[in-house]
Amino acid sequence: MNETINMILERRSTRKFKPDMLGRNELDAIINAGIYAPSAMNQQSWDFTVIRSQEKIDLLNENSKKALAEMNYSNSHDHIFYHAPVVIIVSFHKEAMFPMADCSATIQNMLIAAHSLGIGSCWIGGAITYFTTGDRNREFDIPETHKPYFTIALGYEDYTDANRPARKSGTFRFLE
Numbered sequence: 001m002n003e004t005i006n007m008i009l010e011r012r013s014t015r016k017f018k019p020d021m022l023g024r025n026e027l028d029a030i031i032n033a034g035i036y037a038p039s040a041m042n043q044q045s046w047d048f049t050v051i052r053s054q055e056k057i058d059l060l061n062e063n064s065k066k067a068l069a070e071m072n073y074s075n076s077h078d079h080i081f082y083h084a085p086v087v088i089i090v091s092f093h094k095e096a097m098f099p100m101a102d103c104s105a106t107i108q109n110m111l112i113a114a115h116s117l118g119i120g121s122c123w124i125g126g127a128i129t130y131f132t133t134g135d136r137n138r139e140f141d142i143p144e145t146h147k148p149y150f151t152i153a154l155g156y157e158d159y160t161d162a163n164r165p166a167r168k169s170g171t172f173r174f175l176e
């Protein structure tokens, strides 16, 4: 297989991170890969908030866990971002045509780019309840045109999970 396909097949969610901060060049490269994702009508409806403060990440973790508990959703992890040194909030433009699809495409590009740089990542949905139960734009310096959506935890992997989820079979067919 070629290198790109290898990167896609090798990427796995990281759930234990080293505390080491990522370099600005690496983060720029990851975000740049994100903004080269396809988007409906080329609207590029995404917006990124890169959090590099452990204090702010911990606070978002606590608030997210509180919001989940208030909605009776259980979250067994002590830290929804697994103590990653960097969290990126991906926000979408409120008036975009297919903002969820645009943001999912940008996130996947970033996860693969991170892996290609030797950086672990995990797509995190655990903050959505906190984001949707109040206006969080000011807290995260997000433009009023956008709404926070998913988050990505990034950092150097501290532990490789041997339990790498297998893929289901029978999910595709050819029509000739």
Ligand SMILES: Cc1cc2nc3c(=O)[nH]c(=O)nc-3n(C[C@H](O)[C@H](O)[C@H](O)COP(=O)(O)O)c2cc1C
Binding pocket: 011, 012, 013, 014, 015, 122, 123, 124, 125, 126, 164, 165
């Ligand atoms: C929309 C979405 C939300 C996710 N939210 C979480 C999450 O909150 N916490 C987590 O540990 N993993 C989360 N994941 C990661 C999935 O659990 C993971 O991708 C899946 O189990 C497959 O494993 P792999 O990424 O190692 O291939 C999420 C993935 C997606 C696509």
